[in-house]
Amino acid sequence: MQNLSRRFSTVPIHKLLPQQLHQHQPQPTRFFIPFSEFQQKRKLLEHKLISDLDGCANLSQVKEVHAHLLRHGLSQCCYVLTKLVRMLTKLGVPLDAYQRLVFLQVKYPNPFLWTAMIRGYTVQGPISEALNFYTCMRSAGTGPVSFTFSALFKACGDVLDVNLGRQIHAQTILVGGFAADLYVGNTMIDMYVKCGFLDCGRKVFDEMPDRDVVSWTELIVAYTKIGDMGSARELFEGLPVKDMVAWTAMVTGYAQNARPRDALDCFERMQGAGVGTDEITLVGLISACAQLGASKYANWVRDIAEKSGFGPTENVLVGSALIDMYSKCGSLDEAYKVFQGMKERNVFSYSSMILGFAMHGRANAAIELFHEMLTTEIRPNRVTFIGVLTACSHAGMVDQGRQLFATMEKYYNVVPSADHYTCMVDLLGRAGRLEEALDLVETMPIAAHGGVWGALLGACRIHGNPDIAQIAANHLFELEPDSIGNYVMLSNIYASAERWADVSRVRKMMKEKGLKKNPAYSWVETKKGVIHEFCAGETNHPEYAEIKKALDDLLNRLQAHGYQPNLNSAAYDLGIEDRKRILMSHSEKLALAYALLSTDAGSTIKIMKNIRICEDCHVFMCGASQVAGREIVVRDNMRFHHFSNGKCSCGNFW
DNA sequence: GTAGGGTTAG
Numbered sequence: 306m307q308n309l310s311r312r313f314s315t316v317p318i319h320k321l322l323p324q325q326l327h328q329h330q331p332q333p334t335r336f337f338i339p340f341s342e343f344q345q346k347r348k349l350l351e352h353k354l355i356s357d358l359d360g361c362a363n364l365s366q367v368k369e370v371h372a373h374l375l376r377h378g379l380s381q382c383c384y385v386l387t388k389l390v391r392m393l394t395k396l397g398v399p400l401d402a403y404q405r406l407v408f409l410q411v412k413y414p415n416p417f418l419w420t421a422m423i424r425g426y427t428v429q430g431p432i433s434e435a436l437n438f439y440t441c442m443r444s445a446g447t448g449p450v451s452f453t454f455s456a457l458f459k460a461c462g463d464v465l466d467v468n469l470g471r472q473i474h475a476q477t478i479l480v481g482g483f484a485a486d487l488y489v490g491n492t493m494i495d496m497y498v499k500c501g502f503l504d505c506g507r508k509v510f511d512e513m514p515d516r517d518v519v520s521w522t523e524l525i526v527a528y529t530k531i532g533d534m535g536s537a538r539e540l541f542e543g544l545p546v547k548d549m550v551a552w553t554a555m556v557t558g559y560a561q562n563a564r565p566r567d568a569l570d571c572f573e574r575m576q577g578a579g580v581g582t583d584e585i586t587l588v589g590l591i592s593a594c595a596q597l598g599a600s601k602y603a604n605w606v607r608d609i610a611e612k613s614g615f616g617p618t619e620n621v622l623v624g625s626a627l628i629d630m631y632s633k634c635g636s637l638d639e640a641y642k643v644f645q646g647m648k649e650r651n652v653f654s655y656s657s658m659i660l661g662f663a664m665h666g667r668a669n670a671a672i673e674l675f676h677e678m679l680t681t682e683i684r685p686n687r688v689t690f691i692g693v694l695t696a697c698s699h700a701g702m703v704d705q706g707r708q709l710f711a712t713m714e715k716y717y718n719v720v721p722s723a724d725h726y727t728c729m730v731d732l733l734g735r736a737g738r739l740e741e742a743l744d745l746v747e748t749m750p751i752a753a754h755g756g757v758w759g760a761l762l763g764a765c766r767i768h769g770n771p772d773i774a775q776i777a778a779n780h781l782f783e784l785e786p787d788s789i790g791n792y793v794m795l796s797n798i799y800a801s802a803e804r805w806a807d808v809s810r811v812r813k814m815m816k817e818k819g820l821k822k823n824p825a826y827s828w829v830e831t832k833k834g835v836i837h838e839f840c841a842g843e844t845n846h847p848e849y850a851e852i853k854k855a856l857d858d859l860l861n862r863l864q865a866h867g868y869q870p871n872l873n874s875a876a877y878d879l880g881i882e883d884r885k886r887i888l889m890s891h892s893e894k895l896a897l898a899y900a901l902l903s904t905d906a907g908s909t910i911k912i913m914k915n916i917r918i919c920e921d922c923h924v925f926m927c928g929a930s931q932v933a934g935r936e937i938v939v940r941d942n943m944r945f946h947h948f949s950n951g952k953c954s955c956g957n958f959w
Numbered sequence: 960g961t962a963g964g965g966t967t968a969g
């Protein structure tokens with residue numbers, strides 16, 4: 306029986322690859338030099354050629370080395386040629402242009418040279434050609450090396466072809482020994498999890514005779530990506546030696562799964578374990594702090610970044626993450642300072658800053674920055690456009706938004722996605738052009754997702770259009786049957802129109818589905834950095850009596866300035882007094898009253914909310930900023946409102 | 960040759 310794992314070919318290559326172009330004979334050996342001396346000289350030459358190749362920066366330099374190699378009769382030297390092929394792959398030289406010709410001149414390629422070609426095609430494509438080379442190599446009787454399989458698995462992972470991956474998996478078993486190889490196993494795990502077959506990856510992991518921290522980390526990350534932090538944690542705790550990458554995977558995993566406190570705890574454990582911190586760890590950590598939204602954590606994490614030597618001035622990754630964090634913490638000025646201080650900026654820095662401006666209602670600043678970016682060589686991407694379109698929509702700049710939307714594909718090669726259509730529907734809808742918005746959704750060239758219909762539903766709330774709202778809601782109930790917000794929104798729209806029968810119909814649907822409203826929460830940070838949480842209707846705060854009194858005082862002063870409760874915001878079929886009482890128990894009003902009691906006069910009050918601010922609270926905050934003479938910043942689940950002197954930065958568009 | 964990474968709209 307043929308030995309399948311035999312490493313070297315016995316069949317000349319020209320019999321296998323018929324498209325062979327040249328055939329160079331090996332140079333005759335110069336017999337007058339003693340063999341050992343000849344070998345030594347040749348070794349030195351090979352080393353020299355390899356180091357020359359290492360220093361090459363383009364194809365013509367490689368060609369020079371190649372000519373040098375041919376002059377010395379090394380056209381058959383697989384060792385140097387392998388390096389040459391790898392170098393050209395690294396430089397991005399198309400395989401068919403040069404490497405293939407070099408390869409075809411070699412009569413008996415060794416497994417490494419074959420593999421370099423296979424890897425070349427896995428990087429540049431087509432993957433079918435990589436497989437073709439693999440098949441030829443096997444037919445030549447040449448056994449693969451572990452790197453052959455890792456290259457192939459990587460390619461399958463990149464093109465998400467699990468069926469091909471499985472075939473190669475079978476080969477690793479058939480050829481013998483390779484399924485047990487550490488690197489092969491690791492790339493196999495990676496391939497399965499990338500293709501979405503986590504269980505298969507786990508099986509490979511469980512059956513591996515040797516594992517290293519890479520194998521563990523791959524799986525941990527896979528669990529964090531599907532949101533299974535329990536399994537990720539379990540694996541992580543079992544990992545004998547945790548390195549920086551593994552710790553970072555956990556910190557980032559928590560951050561990405563909306564568990565910022567756990568991310569911070571994990572980071573503290575990491576520091577306790579004496580593991581270092583790099584820019585990637587910081588990015589995860591900064592994202593966790595952004596979610597907490599408190600200046601205390603923002604300052605803390607910035608300090609860590611500076612002390613670890615990854616300050617925002619020097620490091621574009623950390624800088625961009627900090628811009629986003631400060632924007633989300635309500636400190637737009639601080640975000641802009643970071644942006645201005647950065648030595649290097651990229652599309653992430655610009656997009657984050659543009660989104661920051663948009664989030665805070667500074668539409669003109671966002672658009673100006675966009676134009677500033679266009680004067681650099683940085684090109685906008687899909688997220689940049691989300692930023693400018695959002696800015697336009699929040700400022701009611703319909704024509705400008707339309708114009709930008711029209712240019713994105715034409716000039717910047719960014720194909721509008723459903724997310725961009727969401728912005729456009731939002732833009733038209735907020736401006737009151739509900740029919741146009743509906744028309745856009747119905748005629749858009751790609752499928753509308755929940756976001757698009759949600760934008761339309763939101764616009765119907767602002768402009769009180771229950772009929773279009775019902776159309777949008779019907780689509781949303783199909784697309785997101787369990788999303789409570791859509792039912793609440795539709796019900797409120799009907800309530801505002803006093804269509805109580807429709808209200809109870811929607812309520813009934815919610816009840817049948819077993820859906821419950823999310824409780825509304827607000828947070829304020831006191832001057833000591835302590836965060837207080839308020840739930841709507843809650844009366845058990847230790848200082849409730851003072852809070853209630855402060856709120857009543859404020860209400861009286863506001864009423865003297867003409868404030869009238871907006872009863873539509875309490876969408877219940879109840880009496881007027883009950884509805885007024887409900888309005889006064891909204892969590893952001895409690896938080897505001899507490900902030901007035903517990904923060905310094907003259908300081909900005911920052912309130913965070915888990916759901917959208919209601920119209921009554923919005924009017925209330927406007928008035929409060931005036932009568933109390935305070936700046937108030939409210940972050941709801943969508944964006945920021947800056948209240949100052951009786952006005953809000955959102956211009957009542959939200 | 961294998962593992963961790965930033966901005967996303969209702």
